[in-house]
Amino acid sequence: MAQIELLDVNKTYAVGNNVVKAVDGVTLEIEKGEFISIVGHSGSGKTTLLSIIGGILSPSTGRVVVDNTDIYALDEDRLSEYRALKIGCIFQFSSLLPVLTAKENLLLPTVFRPEKGNGFEKKAVEHLALVGLEDKIDAHPSQLSGGQQRRVAIARAFMNDPDIIIADEPTGDLDEETEAEVMELFKGINRQRGITFILVTHSSELAKDATRRLRMTRGRIQEL
Ligand SMILES: Nc1ncnc2c1ncn2[C@@H]1O[C@H](COP(=O)(O)OP(=O)(O)OP(=O)(O)O)[C@@H](O)[C@H]1O
Ligand SMILES: [Mg+2]
Numbered sequence: 048m049a050q051i052e053l054l055d056v057n058k059t060y061a062v063g064n065n066v067v068k069a070v071d072g073v074t075l076e077i078e079k080g081e082f083i084s085i086v087g088h089s090g091s092g093k094t095t096l097l098s099i100i101g102g103i104l105s106p107s108t109g110r111v112v113v114d115n116t117d118i119y120a121l122d123e124d125r126l127s128e129y130r131a132l133k134i135g136c137i138f139q140f141s142s143l144l145p146v147l148t149a150k151e152n153l154l155l156p157t158v159f160r161p162e163k164g165n166g167f168e169k170k171a172v173e174h175l176a177l178v179g180l181e182d183k184i185d186a187h188p189s190q191l192s193g194g195q196q197r198r199v200a201i202a203r204a205f206m207n208d209p210d211i212i213i214a215d216e217p218t219g220d221l222d223e224e225t226e227a228e229v230m231e232l233f234k235g236i237n238r239q240r241g242i243t244f245i246l247v248t249h250s251s252e253l254a255k256d257a258t259r260r261l262r263m264t265r266g267r268i269q270e271l
Contacts, residue, residue, distance in 0.1 A: 050078055051076070052075075056072070079241060080241040082233075083259045084257035084260050086251065139219065153175065198225075211243045
């Protein structure tokens with residue numbers, strides 16, 4: 048049984064009188080531990096598809112089965128739990144809370160964990176070091192560069208030991224060298240911890256590094 052199964056997933060958006068078919072009949076199986084890249088033109092449905100896999104956006108029709116659970120058949124609480132514990136998200140735009148420091152932003156996903164206070168602070172510091180921000184632990188997002196903010200968001204995605212990372216252009220605003228470092232970090236985590244990666248990227252260089260490459264074209268998906 049695949050870890051993630053998409054069964055004829057469709058997503059349409061209504062904008063005024065227009066209907067946009069953002070995802071069009073996607074059927075896909077993803078095994079645990081795969082490192083998948085998704086490329087495709089702007090507007091081809093990549094972010095929409097990632098959001099559907101991440102439990103953030105329900106499809107118009109079709110099913111998303113993760114570890115044998117039809118996630119959009121779950122009640123709201125269980126779906127939130129799925130998002131919080133199973134999925135680590137890195138969005139196209141950094142989503143840090145401006146009033147919190149880097150470390151506090153990392154602790155945010157752990158606040159609802161029952162075992163609260165157990166080593167999360169230490170883990171947050173370790174994760175920030177992993178992305179080269181050991182000297183920025185107490186900085187607020189406004190005191191960080193765009194690329195540094197992005198790295199905080201990357202470190203945060205791993206805080207709850209997710210099974211699946213969905214990443215939307217995670218290296219979009221990083222220089223080439225940092226981009227390569229982040230990619231090495233991802234590949235290392237993928238190998239060591241068996242976390243599944245689904246990475247949307249415009250960079251064909253980065254896409255090549257994946258173990259499986261997909262392309263989206265007008266809502267449809269194809270293997271490369
Ligand atoms: N909330 C929304 N309401 C209406 N239309 C939307 C919404 N979100 C996305 N769309 C439309 O759905 C289509 C797919 O958008 P999506 O954001 O998934 O594309 P994308 O492949 O991620 O593009 P990009 O590479 O520019 O990020 C586009 O035509 C977009 O305009
Ligand atoms: Mg997008």
